[in-house]
Amino acid sequence: MNQEQILNELQFKAIRSSGPGGQHANKVSSKVELSFHIEDSTGLTERQKKRVLLKLEKKLSKEGLLIMQCDESRSQHKNKELVIKRFFKLLEKSLIVPKARKKSRPTRSSIEKRLKSKKITSLKKSNRGKPDY
Secondary structure (H helix, E strand, O other): OOHHHHHHHOEEEEEOOOOOOHHHOOOOOOEEEEEEEOOOOOOOOHHHHHHHHHHOHHHEOOOOEEEEEEOOOOOHHHHHHHHHHHHHHHHHHHHOOOOOOOOOOOOHHHHHHHHHHHHHHHHHHHOOOOOOO
């Protein structure tokens, strides 16, 4: 993953943020929207693109765009930094390949422990019944 290349491919749009704000709120576009087209990216290899498309399938639009927004701060620049950090964190997380699980068997001692505890529990429960005269 080439971060500088991907950073050049990102598209930003400034929008008016929602919520209360007073006199200044209706004049300033502080909310930042980031959009990234995964299939057209040159910063990702074909294998990485497939992995990202598979992992982020539910977050993509019909055109294959990944759209993220940030309106936490009153500053447009701060929101832009935050959304870029989130974007790269999401990309890195989606590129992680989980380790293949190795089949293993329980050890003999663990099997014996389990059977012993089952016996104790069954004895405990059988002793709760009415006595047999």
